[in-house]
Amino acid sequence: MGLKQRRLSQYWQKMSITSKFGLGLGLFLFLIVMVAAIGYVSLIKVAKAENSILTSLEIQQLVLDMDRGMERSRRLYGDFFLQYPIIGFEEAHQKYIQPSIRQIAQVISTSRSLKHKIEQSNVSQALQKTHIDLNLYLSSAKRFAETSIESVELITEVSAPGRGFEEQLVSRMQSLKAELSGHTLLLNLYHEMQSYVQEYRIARKRFLMQSAFNVSFKLYRQIENETAFDPSKKERILALLDQSMEIAEKILEKDVKLKSIINDFSLQEAALGPISGSLVKLAMEEVKQAKQRIEYTHKTAILLMAAIALFGLFAAVCIGRILNASITQKLIRLTKTAKAIREGNIEVSFEEKGEDEIGQLAFTFNMMAARIKEFVDTLEAKVAQRTDELKASNEKLLREIDDRIKAETEKANLELQLHQAHKMEAIGTLAGGIAHDFNNILGAIIGYADLAKEDIPEGNPARLKIENVLKAGYRARDLVKQILAFSRKSQIGRIPVLIHPIVKEAVHLLRASIPSTIDIREDLDSECGSVLADQTQIHQVILNLGANAAHAMEIEGGILDISLTRMGIGPSEIFKYPDLKSGAHVKLTVKDTGSGIDKDIMDRIFDPYFTTKGIGKGSGMGLAMVHGIVKSHEGMILVNSTPGVGSVFDIYLPAIDDNLQAPERTPETSFTGTEHILVVDDEPAIADTIRMRLERLGYRVTMKTSSPEALEAFRQNPDRFDLVITDQTMPHLTGEKMAKEMILIQKDIPIILSSGYSSIVDEQKIGAMGIRAFLMKPVEMKALSECVRRVLSGQK
Ligand SMILES: Nc1ncnc2c1ncn2[C@@H]1O[C@H](COP(=O)(O)OP(=O)(O)OP(=O)(O)O)[C@@H](O)[C@H]1O
Ligand SMILES: [Mg+2]
Structure with missing residues (x-):
């Protein structure tokens, strides 16, 4: 870009928008003025040309008028010559000469005004130059007038009636004729002469007059020679002839003059013709030129206007483009920038270096955008900070809510459990009390019946009856066992066992007892480890759940899924299993596709004696017992059931590290012995049956029905006894306390504790006390014999 252009661009950028618009409008105004001026000039020129045309036409008209005037005047003049011999001089003068002179005067006045017109108006140079010609015309017209007057004077002299030469000639010749009368020859000559004169008067031919002169000479000589005339007459006649010839000569002279005048007329006419012709031609030329001028002006004006219009269009486009580039485009860019900011892109700025209003606007806009960015940045930082704070407090709140929910869930669970526990406790206490008494009674029944059975020989009908008594007793004992299991009064029998074979065996048992319409699927993990459990009770659990599912x-019909898996319960999951402690567990699942359990009865299914089965079909003790067993194993049971779909019972039992091998079955051995055993039971019937059983096995037995007495007996001679079998629940001194005393007396005395139920007795506790074994009441004789032998043999 050149320096000049750069300066121009800088100047343009510095200009305000108003000035830019002003400049554009100014240019347009200038163009409009130009168009108007051209129009005006064209109009003037056309007017001038029109004026010139009018003038030229007027000149033409005047010239034509002049020509016509001259023509008419000449015609009148000619007519005069033709007519005056016929109609008389006076009339012909009046009729032709006077109008002719008037016409000439008219021509002169016209030529004067024509001259004036040419001088005054703005006619062309060529026309102006015709002045001289016009002067010639004028003088010629004047001359024509003068000569015509002159010729009229001449004619007057010749032909005026009464005084003209012709009349004089006629009167002389008539006088002559009168004088010659009687002289034939002379009269002949006279007549000859007169005829020549007469012909001349008509034809005006000079030779005729000459002939008349010749004849007159002849006559003159004849007269001179005539003798018949007296001298005076002769003199008179000759004088008359002389006078006639003199007058004739004058007439001839005047005629010659007239002829030259007429010749002069023709010459003038010949000279004037071209003048008027050229004048007309010039005027026509003038008109033509003026017309050309008008045409030229017209064309020029159109061309100029078209050029201005084109230039205006071009200027409009240029101005439009310039304004578009310097205003509209900038505004569009500014709008786009503003839009971008509105849409959140605060990084943009408006590039504009001009110093006009838009430049100032851009500067302000950029300042504003920068302020917004600054503001947004600070705001974002603040928002981020606030968000972090909010997030933190939100997390805290969520944790608190979580904790609270957990606490509330736990609380609700605990309340439920407490409620359940209270309920179960109450039922348990009641049931336990009953079971205890029942156990004692059953103990006696079973014991005596057992003993009686042995006393009755095979084949005796009483033996069958006794066996039926025993069967009934065992059934009653099982029932009591179930009650005790539910009330968790029995903790006895839990030993570390591998859970897999137990479950497998139970499933095997189950298969035999449920219909074939039910498909049993087992998925038992053999690696799932050991639990501290009572095998029989685990069997009972599976059989009961299986029976319910079936x-x-x-x-x-349907599918019965039984699965066994090992799973860990972490501290984070513990709230899901409120009854469990974190650590490894064994999960036993019994799932069916049966009828499902209604929501209304869900919280009652574990209640003892709750059943939906008909009378005689279900006792309602199944799940109560399962619940009791699971609880006594420190486990947990969860139920999930959808009516119409099926039910799932999940049982969680704590796993123990003890990795046991599958137990080997101890071979059937003889449980006989000779050792001295102290049997203590406040129930004499029970004590008695035990005593009788042991004595039958060969043992020596001391039986006591009071615990203090038994202790006293032991204290007096501790070495006397090899084994003590004692009931737990006894008045004054419980079996446990008594055992404690006895151990104090003799440290290694083997003691077997038996009880219908015991909430305080658990294997570890009694083991720690030094008690060797626990027997569940009612004591089965076989179990008693086995336990006694095992303890005496020093096995655990
Ligand atoms: N798998 C199951 N599907 C549907 N309902 C069940 C299921 N298990 C238990 N129930 C319901 O729970 C009630 C109580 O069961 P529970 O085992 O305690 O007693 P029962 O089965 O009725 O009697 P019993 O076990 O003495 O034969 C049942 O009567 C039955 O209504
Ligand atoms: Mg049942």
Whole structure:
């Protein structure tokens, strides 16, 4: 870009928008003025040309008028010559000469005004130059007038009636004729002469007059020679002839003059013709030129206007483009920038270096954008900070809510459990009390019946009866066992066992007892480890759950899934299993596709004697017992059931590290012995049956029905006894306390504790006390014999 251009661009950028618009409008105004001026000039020129045309036409008209005037005047003049011999001089003068002179005067006045017109108006140079010609015309017209007057004077002299030469000639010749009368020859000559004169008067031919002169000479000589005339007459006649010839000569002279005048006329006419012709031609030329001028002006004006219009268009486009580039485009860019900011892109700025209003606007806009960015940045930082704070407090709140929910869930669970525990406790206490008494009674019944059975020989009908008594007793004992299991009064029998074979065996047992419409699927993990459990009770759990499932699928059949897995419960999951401690667990699942359990009865299914089965079909003790067993194993049971779909019972039992091998079955041995055993039971019947059983096995037995007495007996001679079998629940001194005393007396005395139920007795506790074994009441004789032998042999 050149320096000049750069300066121009800088100047343009510095200009305000108003000035830019002003400049554009100014240019347009200038163009409009130009168009108007051209129009005006064209109009003037056209007017001038029109004026010139008018003038030229007027000149033409005047010239034509002049020509016509001259023509008419000449014609009148000619007519005069033709007519005056016929109609008389006076009339012909009046009729032709006077109008002719008037015409000439008219021509002169016209030529004067024509001259004036040419001088005054702005006619062309060529026309102006015709002045001289016009002067010639004028003088010629004047001359024509003068000569015509002159010729009229001449004619007057010749032909005026009464005084003209012709009349004089006629009167002389008539006088002559009168004088010659009687002289034939002379009269002949006279007549000859007169005829020549007469012909001349008509034809005006000079030779005719000459002939008349010749004849007159002849006559003159004849007269001179005539003798018949007296001298005076002769003199008179000759004088008359002389006078006639003199007058004739004058007439001839005047005629010659007239002829030259007429010749002069023709010459003038010949000279004037071209003048008027050239004048007309010039005027026509003038008109033509003026017309050309008008045409030229017209064309020029159109061309100029078209050029201005084109230039205006071009200027409009240029101005439009310039304004578009310097205003509209900038505004569009500014709008786009503003839009970008509105849409959140605060990084943008408006590039504009001009110093006009838009430049100032851009500067302000950029300042504003920068302020917004600054503001947004600070705001973002603040928002981020606030968000972090909020997030932190939100997390804290969520944790608190979580904790609270957990606490509340736990609380609710605990309340439920407490409620359940209270309920179960109450039922348990009641049931336990009953079971205890029942156990004692059953102990006696079973014991005596057992003993009686041995006393009765085979084949005796009483033996069958006794066996039926025993069967009934055992059934009653099982029932009591179930009650005790539910009330968790029995903790006895829990030993570390591998859970897999137990479950497998139970499933095997289950298969035999449920219909074939039910498909049993087992998924038992053999590696799932050991639990501290009572094998029989685990069997009972599986059999009961299996029986319930089978019952639920009784009508339509279905699938019974039994699975066994090992799982860990972490501290984070513990709230899901409020009854469990964190650590490894064994999960036993019994799932069916049966009828499902209604929501209304869900919280009652574990209640003892709750059943939906008909009378005689279900006792309602199944799940109560399962619940009791699971609880006594420090486990947990969860139920999930959807009516119409099926039920799932999940049982969680704590696993123990003890990695046991599958137990080997101890071979059937003889439990006989001779050792001295102290049997203590406040129930004499029980004590008695035990005593009788042991004595039958060969043992020596001391029986005591009071614990203090038994202790006293032991204290007096501790070495006397090899084994003590004692009941737990006894008045004054419990079996446990008594055992404690006895151990104090003799440290290694083997003691077997038996009880219908015991909330305080658990294997570890009694083991720690030094008690060697626990026997569940009612004591089965076989179990008693086995336990006694095992303890005496020093086995655990
Ligand atoms: N798998 C199951 N599907 C549907 N309902 C069940 C299921 N298990 C238990 N129930 C319901 O729970 C009730 C109580 O069961 P529970 O085992 O305690 O007693 P029962 O089965 O009725 O009687 P019993 O076990 O003495 O034969 C049942 O009567 C039955 O209504
Ligand atoms: Mg049941």
